[in-house]
Amino acid sequence: MSINSSLRIRQAQILLPNGEFLVGDVLLQNGSIVQVAADLSAASIDKEVDATGLTLLPGVIDPQVHFREPGLEHKEDLFTASCACAKGGVTSFLEMPNTRPLTTTQAALDDKLQRAAQKSLVNYGFFIGATADRLPDLIQANPTPGIKIFMGSMHGALLVDQEAVLEKIFAYGDRLIAVHAEDQERIAQRRQEFAGSTDPAIHSTIQDNQAALNATKLALRLSKQYQRRLHILHMSTAEEAELLRQDKPAWVTAEVTPQHLLLNTEAYQTIGTLAQMNPPLRSAHDNEVLWQALLDGVIDFIATDHAPHTLEEKAQPYPNSPSGMPGVETSLPLMLTQAMRGRCTVAQVANWMSTAVAQAYRIPNKGAIAPGYDADLVLVDLNNYYPVQRADLQTKCGWSPFEGWNLTGFPVVTIVGGQVVYDHGTLNTNVRGQALRFDA
Numbered sequence: 001m002s003i004n005s006s007l008r009i010r011q012a013q014i015l016l017p018n019g020e021f022l023v024g025d026v027l028l029q030n031g032s033i034v035q036v037a038a039d040l041s042a043a044s045i046d047k048e049v050d051a052t053g054l055t056l057l058p059g060v061i062d063p064q065v066h067f068r069e070p071g072l073e074h075k076e077d078l079f080t081a082s083c084a085c086a087k088g089g090v091t092s093f094l095e096m097p098n099t100r101p102l103t104t105t106q107a108a109l110d111d112k113l114q115r116a117a118q119k120s121l122v123n124y125g126f127f128i129g130a131t132a133d134r135l136p137d138l139i140q141a142n143p144t145p146g147i148k149i150f151m152g153s154m155h156g157a158l159l160v161d162q163e164a165v166l167e168k169i170f171a172y173g174d175r176l177i178a179v180h181a182e183d184q185e186r187i188a189q190r191r192q193e194f195a196g197s198t199d200p201a202i203h204s205t206i207q208d209n210q211a212a213l214n215a216t217k218l219a220l221r222l223s224k225q226y227q228r229r230l231h232i233l234h235m236s237t238a239e240e241a242e243l244l245r246q247d248k249p250a251w252v253t254a255e256v257t258p259q260h261l262l263l264n265t266e267a268y269q270t271i272g273t274l275a276q277m278n279p280p281l282r283s284a285h286d287n288e289v290l291w292q293a294l295l296d297g298v299i300d301f302i303a304t305d306h307a308p309h310t311l312e313e314k315a316q317p318y319p320n321s322p323s324g325m326p327g328v329e330t331s332l333p334l335m336l337t338q339a340m341r342g343r344c345t346v347a348q349v350a351n352w353m354s355t356a357v358a359q360a361y362r363i364p365n366k367g368a369i370a371p372g373y374d375a376d377l378v379l380v381d382l383n384n385y386y387p388v389q390r391a392d393l394q395t396k397c398g399w400s401p402f403e404g405w406n407l408t409g410f411p412v413v414t415i416v417g418g419q420v421v422y423d424h425g426t427l428n429t430n431v432r433g434q435a436l437r438f439d440a
């Protein structure tokens, strides 16, 4: 089907912008949603999707992924990652700058945009990475959702852990700053203290709650000092959630990953280094407090931090095993399964995984099923449960920390720009996404 044709989704349970559901039809034309109504059977169309029994949600916008291209394509590339997105109902992604070369210049950003235009089945945006010495690049780079600062858990030029440098970045310009908030000095010191242990569980002790809290406090302080738009990536601790609950300026947002909500340090016993990530998994108490913060709006949305490494790399003993786990294929069913258990509503999941992300990053025309919005949609099946299985995965790394979990809400059909990119288990690899725009 070409980008200019029309498509009718028939008799879906449609999530409306007001959070209510309508059983009805949606008409897509030229990449946009043109009509939503109980019955559009009279419209003349090129193609129809029968959605009887399925639920239609706005396509997921995953605002933190590491897709490894260029430079680390043995782990993942923009084609394989975007296939995983299409299968997971992720119709847009925002990707991080720790590729090779680092995405710290307009030229590196342009290169990624060009690669994605050729290879990505879904829509894409790329962060610009902060370094100590390239301030003008940070405010001039375009298009980008914002500036990524690794305050910790990084090495080389992307590590920006000196307060004087951080202050310069916060003081300069006004575009959104997204922080990986961990205190590098504390981590380095505790690494020495616990050196010699090969038990991956020590990772959560070394990079402890205090390390995350210290950095989040510093980022908040600088954000307030300069009234600078701040986003706290993958918030992981009860302490940070409580801090934000007490004091969250209107210009600050925060996200949490499904793994920080659903996995904790017990996972090391069953999946070992596959559970190793930065910031690390925490306790069951942290899981609970993060959930409540999300439900209360203290945390604004969800990101996967999809960070694939090969099984061979992960099989090295700690601390040589790399940190990170894949996520784009499992995030939506994980969260919808929680909704079906009554932990939250389906409408809340769609808000956290699409609407609120589009709002925070000012991505126009995305995150809702209404006339005029882009036709980025996912049809999910909330009636059946299936296990997450390694053999089904599209990510090049070929594993998931959630293997064996029995989930509902798997995507059945995913639509990007009005084109069916995934349909009952089959990918349409001819579809290409578009570069996301970010309003000022």
Ligand code: DOR
Binding pocket: 066, 098, 153, 180, 276, 277, 278, 279, 305, 307, 308, 322, 323, 324, 325
């Ligand atoms: O666990 C992680 N892995 N956290 C990060 O912030 C980076 C990521 C990676 O790129 O592997």
